[in-house]
Structures are given as structure tokens and as C-alpha cells.
Amino acid sequence: MNDTNSVAKQAANAPAEAALMPPVDVIEDANGITLYADLPGVPKEKLNLHVEADTLTIEGELALAMPEGMEATHVEVALPRYRRVFTLSKELDAGKVGAEFAHGVLKLRIPKAEHAQPRKIQVAVG
């Protein structure tokens, strides 16, 4: 019974609009995670990033300059928006996310929380 409820809830929460999934690179080093996402055609003001609890959502809407009366003859990018959702792990500090956006590439830097930074542990002998 509980299972069907949670499935139903998930379906209700699912966004109604279809969106493209932007390709990403995720690189992790000792101090945090760097994420690159390709969002071509999205101007800065139509890029929407939000972190809620441990969920990171990247959304963007395409805005292309199109002349009046244009008819599409060949289409490979068929939807006007991008969306991708990631679950962050708890050692990441979601409050300190840094973002840069240039030439359609988003670069996100998510540092690890202070307590999760690497620390050398002394081994006591004796």
C-alpha cells in the first residue's frame, strides 16, 4: 500500500514538460566536485539553478533569434528546454555552490563541507 502511494506521489511531482538532458562531466578532487554541463542556446537570464535539501536541479530555456516566418526543415534539437537533476551527497556544502556560465557551458563548483575536508590522521604507536 505504502509503495503504491509513493509511486503515485512521484508521478504527481514529475515535471509535466518534456526536456532535453544536457550532457555533463563531473570531476571530483579532494576539496569538492566540479560539474560542467552543455546548455547551448540558453541565455544567462533563462538559466535556473536550485538546490533543495540534497537535490540539485539545472534547468534552462532556449532562446534563439529566429526570423519571422521561418519554417524548420531539419531539426536535431527538438525541445526548447533542458533539465537535469542530481542528488548531492551529504559531505558536499550545498550552500557554497559557485557557478560560471559562458558560451553555453555551465561550470559548477560544489565544495566539500569543512568537516569533510581531507585530514591526515596520526597513527599513535603504543
Add this chain to the structure above:
Amino acid sequence: MAYRPLFPRDVFAEMDRLQREMLHAFDISPSIRGLARGGYPAVNVGSTAKSIELYTFAPGIDPATLDVQVEKGVLTIAGERKAEPVPEKANRHIDERFSGRFRRVVTLPDDVDPNAVQARYRDGVLHISVARREAAQPRRITVQ
């Protein structure tokens, strides 16, 4: 060139690719330039009475390094995208973005003017506008 889908986990693109590969395998007149769809950069083409509009989705490129040429009725867009550097002692967990050299070739209609090509790079999209010749544009003829 290694195949890499434009959008990861895109079932339809994968099905499209499978279908095209099947067509290749069975040799039912595939496009002379091979499997174009689904690579980097993606291209949308539109047309108006006055021009042909091409939108090339090529994010993360220095526009000065893009090479756009029109020759013998064929438009070529070529360039290179460098991979993001991975610092030492870092792991790459997800690697979906394209890197390397690319080239897309589009045959233009006969009525375009190869001297009237405009190209703009904005938000990672290269927008090329090729004007049609004056003579080819529709004109209303007054009946006397």
C-alpha cells in the same frame, strides 16, 4: 570518430542510431555523408523566403577558432573543442561531453548567394544566415 550521443540516455536517439545503422548494414541508400544525426554539434535548419538559417549547437568554443566555409554549394562548419583539464589526484565520475575535432557539412539549395553569409556565435550557438538570391525571392506579379 567515436560515437557519442548528443543527449545521454536518450532512448529515441539511440533507436534512431540503431535504425540508421541497420539501414547502413542493409545498404538501403544511406546519406552519402554517413550518420549525421546525434553527433556534436547538433544542427537545426530553417528556411524563410529570404534566407536559409542554420543553428549549430556548439557550446564551449572560442568563436575565433571556428572555421565556416561555403564552397561549391556546400557549407562546412569545423572546429575543435578541448576537454576540460582533470587536475592531478582527481576523479572523473561522469564523462558525457564531447571533446575533439568536429566537422559538419550541409548542402545548400541552389538559389542561395554564397557572398551573403552572416555568422554569429551567441550562448554557445553558431547562427549562420545565408541569403537567397534576389531573383529567387517570391514576387507578386500585378495582372494588368
